[in-house]
Amino acid sequence: xxxxxxxxxxxxxxxxRISILNCDYTNxxxxxxxxxxxxxxxxxxxxxxxxxxxxxxEDGRFTVFLNKxxxxxxxxxxxxxPGDSAVYFCAASDSGGATNKLIFGTGTLLAVQP
Amino acid sequence: NAGVTQTxxxxxxxxxxxxxxxCAQDMNHEYMSxxxxxxxxxxxxxHYSVGAGITDQGEVPNGYNVSRSTTEDFPLRLLSAAPSQxxxxxxxxxxxxxxxxxxxxxxxxxxx
Numbered sequence: 001x002x003x004x005x006x007x008x009x010x011x012x013x014x015x016x017r018i019s020i021l022n023c024d025y026t027n028x029x030x031x032x033x034x035x036x037x038x039x040x041x042x043x044x045x046x047x048x049x050x051x052x053x054x055x056x057x058e059d060g061r062f063t064v065f066l067n068k069x070x071x072x073x074x075x076x077x078x079x080x081x082p083g084d085s086a087v088y089f090c091a092a093s094d095s096g097g098a099t100n101k102l103i104f105g106t107g108t109l110l111a112v113q114p
Numbered sequence: 115n116a117g118v119t120q121t122x123x124x125x126x127x128x129x130x131x132x133x134x135x136x137c138a139q140d141m142n143h144e145y146m147s148x149x150x151x152x153x154x155x156x157x158x159x160x161h162y163s164v165g166a167g168i169t170d171q172g173e174v175p176n177g178y179n180v181s182r183s184t185t186e187d188f189p190l191r192l193l194s195a196a197p198s199q200x201x202x203x204x205x206x207x208x209x210x211x212x213x214x215x216x217x218x219x220x221x222x223x224x225x226x
Contacts (some may be wrong), residue, residue: 034213043204043217093213100145100208106156
């Protein structure tokens with residue numbers, strides 16, 4: 001039973017345009033959400049996060065939006081750059097910081113075309 | 115500062131063999147975890163630890179054992195390798211209460 005779902009396995013975007021990566025979850029107890037980025041042959045790296053008490057968090061070109069009623073979050077990258085090409089994982093936690101345990105989605109491969 | 119170090123990077127095992135994947139971190143992080151990455155399945159949590167002497171099961175713990183005798187080390191043991199355990203394994207660590215994990219570069223395991 002996949003609690004965190006990324007229904008788009010891949011996404012292709014032109015350089016300079018907006019990339020929107022989506023993530024849905026089923027567990028209403030999730031209270032913290034993150035996005036990780038992964039290049040081939042490397043471990044994932046933390047990108048941006050959002051607490052369930054917020055609906056938006058911004059960090060430079062990256063913005064995460066959270067819609068709790070729809071159990072949906074999205075990552076916006078503006079403008080997209082070729083170096084953003086990677087697999088993006090959505091992750092969520094329901095432990096309130098007690099264990100740091102995260103549940104990850106299946107990932108979306110983003111390809112930014114020059 | 116090496117971060118999270120995983121060894122080996124690659125390993126081929128025969129069905130039924132046992133082995134230990136090593137993970138060490140030098141950041142004094144309380145929390146450590148093991149994930150496996152499979153095509154179409156994303157990252158799935160195998161075991162995790164919130165501190166030395168404390169471990170717990172994740173989503174897919176069967177066939178794996180862990181121990182945490184020191185803050186720095188969190189080895190993952192495959193008791194009797196099966197082809198279904200062919201995967202890329204990632205170890206991660208973070209300070210308690212911080213979800214911004216530092217991941218190792220992974221161990222690619224093939225069981226034949």
